[in-house]
Amino acid sequence: MAYSDKLVDHFENPRNMGVLDKDSDEVGTGLVGAPACGDVMKLQLQINDQGIIEDAKFKTFGCGSAIASSSLVTEMVKGKTVEYAENLENGAIAEELSLPPVKIHCSVLAEDAIKAALADYRRKQAARNAPTA
Amino acid sequence: MLAVTQCWQCREPVQGPVCAGCGAIQPPPAHPELFTILGLSPSYTIDRKAVDKAWRGASRKVHPDRFAGASAVQRRMALQWTAHLNRARKVIRDDTQRAWYLATGSERPGERDKNQPDPAFLEQVFELNMLRAEDPAAAIERARGLQSTEQERLSALFQSQAQGGTLDGAPAILGRLNYLRTVIDGGHE
Numbered sequence: 001m002a003y004s005d006k007l008v009d010h011f012e013n014p015r016n017m018g019v020l021d022k023d024s025d026e027v028g029t030g031l032v033g034a035p036a037c038g039d040v041m042k043l044q045l046q047i048n049d050q051g052i053i054e055d056a057k058f059k060t061f062g063c064g065s066a067i068a069s070s071s072l073v074t075e076m077v078k079g080k081t082v083e084y085a086e087n088l089e090n091g092a093i094a095e096e097l098s099l100p101p102v103k104i105h106c107s108v109l110a111e112d113a114i115k116a117a118l119a120d121y122r123r124k125q126a127a128r129n130a131p132t133a
Numbered sequence: 134m135l136a137v138t139q140c141w142q143c144r145e146p147v148q149g150p151v152c153a154g155c156g157a158i159q160p161p162p163a164h165p166e167l168f169t170i171l172g173l174s175p176s177y178t179i180d181r182k183a184v185d186k187a188w189r190g191a192s193r194k195v196h197p198d199r200f201a202g203a204s205a206v207q208r209r210m211a212l213q214w215t216a217h218l219n220r221a222r223k224v225i226r227d228d229t230q231r232a233w234y235l236a237t238g239s240e241r242p243g244e245r246d247k248n249q250p251d252p253a254f255l256e257q258v259f260e261l262n263m264l265r266a267e268d269p270a271a272a273i274e275r276a277r278g279l280q281s282t283e284q285e286r287l288s289a290l291f292q293s294q295a296q297g298g299t300l301d302g303a304p305a306i307l308g309r310l311n312y313l314r315t316v317i318d319g320g321h322e
């Protein structure tokens with residue numbers, strides 16, 4: 001299978017690999033799996049009070065396309081708003097990396113990881129803002 | 134049992150790939166039941182020798198050589214039947230594919246399958262993948278332990294199905310086995 005230069009680049013030099021403090025109120029963590037292949041991806045977003053994504057990190061155990069998708073997606077959301085990340089779809093990732101049809105689920109994994117991280121962040125914010133008795 | 138249809142050539146009722154009356158090969162169904170086309174009943178427990186024997190017998194009847202002198206359409210049908218039979222044998226002989234097939238009608242999870250395993254399990258798989266980078270032997274051993282537990286659960290489920298239970302829990306178990314296999318194999322393409 002011939003992979004695009006962009007995919008190979010993100011696979012060979014992944015951006016934003018690593019971890020953020022999962023216990024911080026500013027950090028949302030998403031851990032998701034791909035049922036089709038058994039790969040797993042952890043993605044974390046650090047979000048400030050203005051709803052801007054200040055940092056993004058990932059750790060993926062999966063195929064090259066999954067690693068490239070997570071690397072690309074962290075680059076895409078950094079410096080953007082929560083709304084932007086919320087509306088990100090896997091199609092944009094798949095297109096950017098020219099993923100073949102059997103690798104679509106790898107980009108779905110990245111989309112799901114972003115959504116899971118945002119959900120976790122919201123949960124934390126809601127808990128923080130909840131009136132304490 | 135294969136459904137009874139009408140022979141496209143002589144209009145007699147026919148059951149199976151070849152008309153007993155005129156010898157014409159019949160168009161294969163688009164999505165044949167894999168056990169049925171081999172003349173077997175769907176079951177998780179199999180006897181590989183019996184599967185091979187059933188496959189040989191069924192394949193002989195539709196072997197393309199037998200239709201070498203027939204029309205192009207019939208020759209194509211012979212090839213289609215042969216492909217279905219080969220796939221049936223392959224899926225049924227493979228424990229994982231057979232289980233997926235029996236539980237979901239497809240031998241593997243769909244490319245768009247979105248079902249997420251229980252978060253604690255996913256966390257465990259993530260940790261095992263982390264461990265694998267440092268101590269592969271330990272990670273593989275732990276994954277194998279979890280794998281055999283899930284396999285026992287799966288067998289128990291298929292056994293209870295034989296007594297009237299459902300296979301509702303099977304996809305979740307098969308999904309977990311998929312993640313564990315990835316840990317054990319250390320990823321894939």
Ligand code: FES
Nearest residue numbers: 037039063066106
């Ligand atoms: S093959 Fe599973 S994420 Fe790519």
